[in-house]
Amino acid sequence: MSFPPPRDLAPAEKTIASRRPPEGGAAVRGSYDTVAESYAELIGRGMEPEAVWERGVLGVFAESLAPGGTVGDLGCGTGRVAGYLRGLGVSVVGVDLSPGMLRVAARDHREVAFAAGDMTRLPLASGVLAGALAWYSTVHSSDDDVAAMAGEFARVLTPGGVLCVAFKVGPDGSKPAAWLQHAYGHTVRLPVYRRPVDDLCALLARHGLAETARVVRQPEDREPTPQGFLLLRRAA
Template sequence: MTFPPPRALTSAEKTVASPVAPEGGAAVRGSYDTVAESYAELVGRGMEDEAVWERGVLRVFVESSAPGAVVGDLGCGTGRVAGYVRGLGASVVGVDLSPGMLRVAARDHAQVGFAAGGMTRLPLASGVLGGALTWYSTVHSSDGQVDAMAAEFARVLAPGGVLCVAFMMGPDGSAPASWLRHAYGHAVQLPVYRRPVDDMSAILGRHGLVETARVVRQPVGQHEPTPQGFVLLRRAA
C-alpha cells in the first residue's frame, strides 16, 4: 500500500494545532527540541528494554489493525515506538510537533515516514489510517485538549480502525498533577497530567471510539509514581 505524503502545516496551523495544554504551550515544544538527542541516548532507540506488557500491547494493536493498513504514531517523538511497530510488519507514519524530535526520528528510523504536526489538527487525510497509536503523547494535555485530539483521532481513522492509547494514571486530568523541570540532563518546562482509565475511555468515547480492551500495569521502579494505563478502542463502522 502506498501512503500519500501528508500535506505540510502552515505556520498558522502549527500554532493552532499545539497538542499541549495551555499551561505549557510553546515551552513544551521547546523542551522536547532541547532534549531530543539526549532522549534518544538515555531512553534508547527501540523498545527492547521496555516491560513485556508494553511490547504485548503494541503487538495486540498491530494484530488488531486491518492487514496492510497504514498506522499512525501520533506524538511519535524520536520514533522508537514507530520503529518497533514497523518491525512488527506494519506500515507506519509518525507525526510530532517537535522539529528536534523529528530530526532524530528520521535519522534513526529511515523506514518510517514522518510529518510535522499537532494532534489537534493532524496533517493527515480523513479515514487514511487503519490504526492510530498515542504512546504517552497525551501526558502534557488537559482533559479539554485530549477531547479535541480525540475528534482528530476519529477523523483520521478509517471505519473499524483501531486506536491504542498509553498514559499515566491518576485521580484527575483537569489540572497538571505535577511539573517536570529537569529531564534527560536539561532544564525543561513540562506539565504532567494523569487520569483514570474510565475518564480516558469516556473522553474518547464521545467521538465514536468504542473501548474493546484495557490493561492497567502497576508502577515499576522509582521513576513511575503511579500505575500506567493502556486502552484499545475501535472507531465505529
C-alpha cells in the same frame, strides 16, 4: 498472524498541511527540541528489553489492524515505537510537534515516514489510517486539548479502525498532577497529567471511539505511578 510487506504511503496519507510546526504548544515543542538528542541517547532507539507489558500491548494492537493498513504514531517523538511497529511489518507514519525530535526520528528510523504536526489538527487526510497510536503523547495536554485530539483520532481513522492509547493513571485529570522541571539532563517546563481510566474512556467515547480492552500496570521501580493502556475502535 503474518503481515504484508510495507507499502509506500500515498501523498494524502503523508500530509495535507504545511510541514512547518504549528504555532500552538510552544513550551512543549521547545522542551522536546532541547532534549531530543539526550532523550535518544538515554532512552535508546527501540523498546526497552524490560518493557514486557508495552510490547505485549503493541503486539495486540498490531494484530488488530486491517491487513495492509497504515498506522499513525501520533506524538511519535524520536520514533522508537514507530520503528518497533515497522519491525512487526506495519506501515507507519509518525507525526510530532517537535522538529528536534523529528530530526532524530528521521535519522534513526529511515524506514518510517514522518511529518510535523499538532495532534489537535493532524496533517493527515480523513479516514486514511487503519490504526492510530497515542503512546504517552497526551500526558502534557489538558482535558480540552485531549478532547480535540480525540476528535482528530476519530477523523483520521477509517471506520472500524483501532486506536491505542498509553497514559499515566491518576485520580484527577482535570489539572496537572506535577510539573516536570528537569529531564534528560536539561531544564524543561512540562505539565504532567494522570487521568482516571474511566474518564479517559468516556472522553474518547464521545467521539465514537469505543473501548475494547484496557490494561493497568501497577507502579514499579522505573515508573512509580500506574500506567494505563487502552484499545478502542472507531464506530463503523
